[in-house]
Amino acid sequence: MSQTPIELKGSSFTLSVIHLHHTQPEVVSQALQDKIDQAPAFLKNAPVVLNVSSLNGAVNWKEMQQAIAATGLRIVGVSGCKDDALKRMITRAGLPVLSEGKESKPQAEALPEPIVQAAEASKTRIINTPVRSGQQIYARNADLIVTSSVSAGAELVADGNIHIYGTMRGRALAGASGDRDCQIFCTSLSAELVSIAGEYWIMDQLPAEFFGKAARLCLQDGVLTIKTLL
Structure with missing residues (x-):
């Protein structure tokens, strides 16, 4: 039996990444809702990462976050953030700012559903x-x-x-x-x-x-x- 109440392990998860190309929350919200309506079983209440690398100009992050959350999507982090002021807003909103390697999937420190993971020795x-x-x-x-x-x-x-x-x-x-x-x-x-x-x-x-x-x-x-x- 483990001597500690928890055990922290690294694991890999597949998360959808939403690339934001518009600074208006209502426009983004409607576009997301259209996608969700097309595939509700796949996207309803889905955890997502927001990529903000394509955003140009000022964005009201609080309104953007609220608009996306209102669609039912669960924001687990933000990637592609190069603007220090935006980073501070995102951090104050309680969201982690994720760094990406070569646009690989974000890593989550959590215990997944039962996983069968193959060995990593071969291609x-x-x-x-x-x-x-x-x-x-x-x-x-x-x-x-x-x-x-x-x-x-x-x-x-x-x-x-x-x-x-x-x-x-x-x-x-x-x-x-x-x-x-x-x-x-x-x-x-x-x-x-x-x-x-x-x-x-x-x-x-x-x-x-x-x-x-x-x-x-x-x-x-x-x-x-x-x-x-x-």
Whole structure:
């Protein structure tokens, strides 16, 4: 039994990053609400990081924070902040200012849901067992290969490509560090969500003719595209 009441560990989480391009809170709020209406199951009450690197001009941070929070999104931090005055406002608002490496996912010091994490020795992570609901597998700086099925409620995350050789019913997020050349390969596509470098479809957006079929997803001209897996 542990001698201390808590144990602090580092872990990795996939968070959506909202890049703000407008200083008017009501404009940002409406744009966010439109996105949430498109994918409520994915975005409702979701934890998010705000990236403010593209903001030019004065911004009323208190109003901006309130407008975003009113949509139901949970702000867990702010990145891309280069203005000292804005940093002070963000800090006074009780939010952490996050520093980014090469636009990688923010790191959170917390205990996640049950995670199956592959070893980091090779450039390809291979999972030979079924991925069950509530599990997350993250392949850091690598491709991810799952030779079995992925249940609904499970999540696959890879900085590289993702290959699923069983039925895919969960979520697959390839190019998690922003690599837009990554792809998703699946022999039976019934996913709750698929995403490449932040561009995503939920289940209802998957073309009906590909549902339950072998498929390959990639980005073409920045748009998520699906093709038959030959």
